[in-house]
Amino acid sequence: MLYMRYLLTLLFSLVLVPLLAQEPPAQPIxxxxxxxxxxxxxxxxxxxxxxxxVYHKTSNTWETEATFHFTKYNSRLEEVWTDTAALAPDSDYIRYYTTGPYTYLCFSGDNLRDYTFVRLHHKTGKTWHKQFTIEPLEAIYEYKVLQDKYFIIGRNRKDRKPLLLHLNPDSGEVTPLPSVYGEESTFSDLLADHEQNRVDAVITESNGRVSRLQVKSFDANGKLLNNYFILQRENVNLLNAEITPGDTTEKMLLGTYSTRDLRFAQGFYATPLASRVVEGNFYSVLQLKNFLKYMKPNREARTRRREEKRLQTGRNSGFNYRLLLHDLIVTPTGYILAAEAYYPQYSSPRSSNLGLTPQALTLYRLADEYKRSHAVALGFDKNGILLWDNAFPLTGVTSSELRHTVEVQHLADGRVVMAYPENSKIVYQLMNDDLYNDEKTELELMPYEENEKIQSTEYPGIIRWYGNSMAAFGFQRIRNKESGTRQVFYINKITF
Structure with missing residues (x-):
């Protein structure tokens, strides 16, 4: 009897664990x-x-009048404070950066040289804003703030190449910083390391045939502190990288590499910045346990066999992936690097209209959209040793611009969640190290009342929030049997 009791207990626990793992996220608020x-x-x-x-802008039809509202809500979605800023009516939100007690928001105007920055104090809601005319720029891609000084990556008005600028908001002085050199060079990462009082810019230098990385470090005033050229192994090109915080002896570069065509990655790497040489830790796609799990099992097996034969005969890797890296996630034990595998989609070329052959026209075509095959997450320790990898299939996920389509969050229990909105649903994947789950998990967003129905959802989004919670938001049309239809902007707290 005692043996049977232990056996029943074991069977019950084996059944219970998967059931608990499948419990959907909560929507408490x-x-x-x-x-x-x-x-x-x-x-x-x-x-x-x-x-x-929550930022929102209200304006009239002709955008000759507009009000810019900023409201803070606590973790229970209760209003804490609200304020407004008197910006030019044609101001359009671009992006934000948060550090310490402030959030900095950037707005563009109809004149592409004019940019307005807003600074909000998290506790008091007090706002500061100022407009700057930045002559060299016609677009801002990224910016970080260190000691209230701005480091801005944007597109050069003259040659349309990326450039790095330093903006002193007190004086309004704009200073170009030494950065990109090669014809096809670009920025890979920009990190404001507040504990070290420095900004690190990771630059991919390329002449179209080979590429390498360099890291430039600046103080808050834009003074160059150090320049690191990362030497690499023969026949390996470092495509891009995310840089970790910490002092020079601790900083790591984690990114992707190529063995041939610079457009495509064949794997990932991690290397200490201080060594100035890529010493090890290269992980090809073939070495990763779950990178290819977005394929059906038979296709994955055939792909692996074909790749192994290529390598055995001394040929270069046949894997060709375009990978869009996410910002690095720092964990108590190391780092998580996430990336989305994508490929551009083009409409049929009309070469006769331009007098070009179809082959020549491909050099000038812009993608109509970017389709995703899957997203991946890789866990590294503090020394850059790969601990695990996992994958999230992204069937039917596209974007008109090359931007992130999934949100990634490290949960308190060590798991990782990837999620994206799909109309009134959240599609997500919970990753427990390298244990791959091939089941598609979806969460239907809940309205206020059980008798209500979500009729439509527009501009859905999801962001990581705090702890095990994310925030899903967007515009919805809600049908209530008693009171009729209403249109709202919703925020649902989602807790895993």
Whole structure:
């Protein structure tokens, strides 16, 4: 009897664990705001103190008048404070950066040289804003702030190449910083390391045939502190990298590499910055346990066999992946590097209209959209040793611009969640190290009341928030049997 009792207990635990693992995320709180897509532009930003900042702009039809609102909500989605900023009516939100007690928001105007920066104090809601005319720029891709000084990556108005600028908001002085050199060089990462009081810019230098990395470090005033050229192994090109925080002896570069065509990656690598030489830790796609799991099992097996034969005969890798890296996630034990595998989609070329052959026309075509095959996450320790990898198939996920389509969050229990919005659903994948789950998991967003129905969802989004919680948001049309239809901007707290 005792043996049977132990056996039943073991069987019950084996059944119980998968059931618990399949329990859907909770939706404990929902906030609805009376916004419509016709009248309001809105963004949701997670703050370091477990609160949310909601920005929204209201304007008239001709955009000759506009009001810019900023409201903070606590973790229970209760309003903490609200304020407005008197910006030019043609100002359009671009992006934000958060550090310490402030969030910095950037707005562009109809004149592509004019940019307005807003600084918000998280605790008081006090705002500061100022418009700057930045002559060299016609677009801003990224910016970071160190000691209230701005480091901006943008597109050069003259040659349309990327450039790095330093902006002193007190004096309004804009200074170009030494950065990109090669014809096809670009920026891979920009990190404001506040503990070290420096900004690190990771630059991919390329002449179209070979590429290498260099890292330039600046102080808050834009003074160059150090320049690191990362030497690499023969026949290996370092495509891009994310840099870790810490002092020079601790900093790591984690990124992708290529063995031939610079457009495609064949694997990942990790290397210490201080060595100035890529010493080891290269991981080809073939070495990763789950990178190819987005394929059906038979196709994955055939692909692996074909690749192994190529390598045995001394040929270069046949894997060709375009990978869009996410910002590095720092964990208590190391780092998580996430990336999305994508490929551009083109419409049929009309060479006769331009007098070009179809082959020549491909050099001038722009992608209509970017389709995703899957996303991956790789866990590294502090020394850059790969601990695990996992994958998230992204069937039917596309974007009109090359931007991130999934959100990635490291949970308190060590798991990683990847998620993206799909109409009124959240599609997600919970990753427990390298244990791959091939089941598609979806969460239907809940309205306020059980008798209500979500009729439509527009501009859905999801961001990581705090702890095990994410925030899903967007515009919805809700049908209530008693009170009729309403249009709202919603925020649903989702807790894994």
């Amino acid at each position: 929902r906030l609805e705001l009376p916004f419509t897509t016709e009248d309001v532009e809105a963004e949701v930003i997670a703050l370091p103190d477990s609160s949310l900042l």
